[in-house]
Amino acid sequence: MAGAASQAPSTTAAAPVDLAPHELRILVAVDRERGFSAAARALGLTQSAVSHSIRGTERKVGAVLFERGRKGATPTAAGVAAAAHARRVLRLLDTLAAEARGAARGTVAGPLRIAAFRSAALFLLPPVLERLTARHPGIEPRVHVVRELGAGTAGEVAEGRADLAIATIGATSPVPTGLVGDVLVEEPYSLVYPAGHPAPRSLPLVDWHENCGSYTRRWWARQDWIPKATVLAEDDGAVLSLVSRGLGMAIMPALSLTEAPDGIETTDLGPDRPTRSVGYVTTPELAAGASVRALIRELRAPRR
Known part of the structure; x- marks a missing residue:
């Protein structure tokens, strides 16, 4: 064989x-x-x-x-x-049936598969999904947390495993070929360090791997005060925990700092600070579907 x-x-x-x-x-x-x-x-x-x-x-x-x-x-x-x-064709067949039934009943219903990196799943999606399901009780969100490395969350959409992804995109990180999407928020990075430390830039760097834009990578390369990371964590939550216990400093995007633990302080990195563009990615076919369109509307609504 x-x-x-x-x-x-x-x-x-x-x-x-x-x-x-x-x-x-x-x-x-x-x-x-x-x-x-x-x-x-x-x-x-x-x-x-x-x-x-x-x-x-x-x-x-x-x-x-x-x-x-x-x-x-x-x-x-x-x-x-x-x-x-x-996988994408089979998903479209499922969508065809669900949306045909919904059109007959005047409703939007069925499973909605979402891929998101950790901080987006924790802090960006919950209020969005709360509004979405209040307006469309028949929609069943299924959130899959994916590390934003390599193909990341957008790769889940390209591979047919997700209908929409919350991904790192933007001018320096374009939407992957064959997919569609848009930026939802531009996040600034900040210096994060143990509260009360007199010289945070003297601390060792705590870092984690994530996708970021070319501007952020260039900014990072120009900073001779940033040491090589001596502690690598699996995700941004672990980084914050380590920093809060005095084990180093970190440079982190705003979404990761939502509901940050006690024991840390942040400092703005100035007008040329690095940023991260967070947006949504989906396929052209699913973007025309009622469930994905409804989710995109809620993602674009002003944050409260």
Whole structure:
């Protein structure tokens, strides 16, 4: 089987690809489970049915989607792309049904999958979702917290795992190709240090990895007073906890400082201070849907 997977199925490049929803579901399951047997169990099918479906899908798209081996099925580059598109298509089919029912009843309803980094999930989204569900009780928000690294939250939308993401975007961090979005808030960074410390810039740096714009990276590189981080934390909440206990200073965006713990002080970093642009990202197709449109309206409403 492993040897057979190394040769791409032949097809006419211009031929239309006509995949049925059940073929897409099988493709997504194999990608998720990383194996034909596991995907078959998850779907309640036989392994031979799953294998037959994947072979048929590969013939139709003209590319090998999975490398077969003893350890399971590993998606090729083509498989990764195909699975992402399959998830997005399946989500649109779900949206079609939910919005058709909603149109018949004059309501907006159904699950709404949101990816957000930690501070956005804690402080930006709750009042937004409170207003959204008050206006549209049938909407079921499902928030998934994702570290804002690499593809980050926007990558969840691109991969079809989220309908909308709260992401770091802006002039220096553009919306990823193929997606749409806009900036919601520009956050300044501040110096954060233990309350009452007489010389906070002399403290070691406590830091965490996050996506930030090129302006912020350039600003950081120009500051010869900022030492190399001696403590790295998993997220901004851990950074604040460490700083509040006198273990160092940090440079943090405003959203992360919402409801900051006792024991810290902040100082403005001046007119050329770094900033972070936080916005939303979705797909062009979902942006036209009633649930995502309703969420975007609430995100754009003035913050209270």
